[in-house]
Amino acid sequence: MTEALRLDGIRAGRLGAEDLARNFDDLHAPLTGHEALIAADRCYFCHDAPCVTACPTDIDIPMFIRQIATGMEDAAAKTIFDQNILGGMCARVCPTETLCEEVCVREVAEGKPVEIGRLQRFATDAMMAEGEHPYTRAAETGKSVAVVGAGPAGLACAHRLAMHGHSVTLYDARPKAGGLNEYGIAAYKTVDGYAQAEVDWLMQIGGISLKTGRTLGDSLTLAALRDDYDAVFLGIGLGGVGALGLEGEGMTGAENAVDFIATLRQTADLTQLPVGRHVVVIGGGMTAVDAAVQSKLLGAETVTIAYRRDQDRMPASRYEQDLAATHGVRLMFGVVPAALRGEGQLREVELSYVDGDMKPTGETVTLRADQLFRAIGQKLEAVEGLSLDSGKIAVDTEGKTSLDGVWAGGDCAAGGEDLTVTAVAEGRDAAEAIHRALST
């Protein structure tokens, strides 16, 4: 096996199926019933709990934990889903270390928070395993809403609208629903086809008709949607990826991190997925970490994350950074790519050290690189007719855009962090706003 690891270039099969299965197993094993009871017992049931305030969807965390503690995980799941219909995915992917668990009084006191994320997963998994969907639709209102984008924002919005009795058509450009849950999130955070299982479970509400392979700006226009539906919600995420602006970016091996990850997520047999012997990732967010860690798990020999600022400013949380480091990824700070070298196939990346003001210090370093991933942020692919705010769709506090009858939420809309949970909150709140607008 070491032989395959030492072959230059971008190759499949660096590791065998067993190693890959182990590497891409659940990052955090689910809690057993007894473990959950012990974990739940650590919750103090705080008054006006800080964790609830920190959760973008305002889940009543002490309540659901108490429900677990009293042996009622189904009641706990309902408490979670009431606020966050994708509570199962959020339990897996939320950076809890910068959200609920960061402000847990036990984190503050002992550096050991209540394991809110894992407890949330325990409860939501229990209900989903039983196949129970705890909501029913209100009577048909006769109103119809187009939701464009079936990522977390669109799904949360569609579910809430359907619950209120509106009939929803959910469009997505991709062949599968789920958005980045299906095409972006690290594989070891959402194993066993969880994203699709969750979509199927969510659709049990009824009243949502999913139409995949339909792209706004291509087979769909905003004008037509506004004509055909009583309201439109846009949850189209950020489709564009910025270029580095270097010569040679067209060489084989220079790729977008999100494309690499999407391919990985859609590859059933990871022994068939090629990866470089030496990988360099440009960027400093969650995408950079995920691309780097998963390259390493596929069998890359050296993986380096090259981030342009210092460590404290890195968007990936310290927890994510540690995750990368413990997987053997090297983190470099204060470096920018200066040149790509190779003939047709990338071989080397030259990095230039920069100071606090991003000015090159004159010092450079050259790294071997069969593969380079751009993870320097995604951007909105503009939608005609909508006002923008710092490169994203401008919205008011309820998610309403500059166009009448059009709402937006999730990554494509201005404000809020680019997180699954934020997208869910915005989709849900926009649905409530649409419902209010359609009810008057």
Added chain:
Amino acid sequence: MADLTTDFLGIKSPNPFWLASAPPTDKEYNVRRAFEAGWGGVVWKTLGAEGPPVVNVNGPRYGVIHGADRRVLGLNNIELITDRDLETNLEEITRVKKDWPDRALIVSIMVPCEEAAWKDILPRVEATGADGIELNFGCPHGMSERGMGSAVGQVPEYIEMVTRWCKQYYSKPVIVKLTPNITDIRKPAEAARKGGADAVSLINTINSIVSVDLDTMSPHPSIDGKGTHGGYCGPAVKPIALSMVSEIARAPATHGMPISGIGGVTTWRDAAEFITMGCGNVQVCTAAMTYGFKVVQEMIAGLSRWMDEKGHESIADFMGAAVPNTTDWQYLNLNYIAKAKIDQDACISCGRCYAACEDTSHQAIAMSEDRTFSVIDEECVACNLCVEVCPVENCISMVPMEAGTTDPRTGKVVQDDYANWTTHPNNPGAVAAE
């Protein structure tokens, strides 16, 4: 090193930790291993009269109240007295006592309330060489339906009568084990003393049903779909036992009577507390049944260290030390005024004190925007609820007010002297203070 040896009714044991009469002491094998582990004495599992032994159920005997991590907090049992042959038990007792002369070995007995039954068994027990007997007037289930156990323990006249028989037909110390399933524990203790008992031991188990199976609708433990009340013991019963012990220690009619403390003794600390409340030793059952015989080593080491730290050379040095400080409510000093104080450095801002005081107490805790919690002295009655619900030990404390200062709640100056309810103006039956 502190001296842990005890002399209880002239019975010597190397430490005050005895195993209570129960499954841990039901046979020679157990008792030998208990002594090897370090137990100072045992009270042999209760013997019944000659003849076919009692039978136990052939299904589950126990039910438990668990903590979150399945820590045993309370144990319920529906076991009867020994279901082994009397002669076998007596032979084993004789052998064990011979091999372990330095340990206390007491024989627990429960036979029908007839003089003949006692007259019959006592000489046979005497012949074993055991150090004394304990009369089981306590078991609340099964045996009580047959007019024994707590059925006797609930009638002081019977206690007195049976105790007298025992003193008549047996020459060594007689301990009367009391049932807590009674309104006033002082009455049976007094009866035991009148009958000539050398000591009382308490408590036996408390009537209990620990849970109901919500599917089968049967109490737990369930025997073929039906359950019955059992006897409750373990950590949960300690406060009840300690209170009952204190009443006997304080009552003029029983004051000074030797007491063997039983009920929820789980650590050295529990034992120390029972001894301060007047017990000459303690008996343990549930802790041994949960963790095995080895726990006694923690108890011995802990008690010994604590005594060293406090400068107590022997058990007698602190025995009964808390009794004079245990009084009736009416004698508590109403001029003592305290206020809760929150240590802001220790506070982790969980807000439990706020929820408790705001919703269920005196609205005496303020919460700021930034989750700083502070006590409003104008409202605080010093009830201590916040202290007890705070998850951080010593974060909230009760600070007594200095005499001469003004209590902002009442506007009254704090008095230096002692004044209790008996002299309080609001008490219709108040007597004028001297």
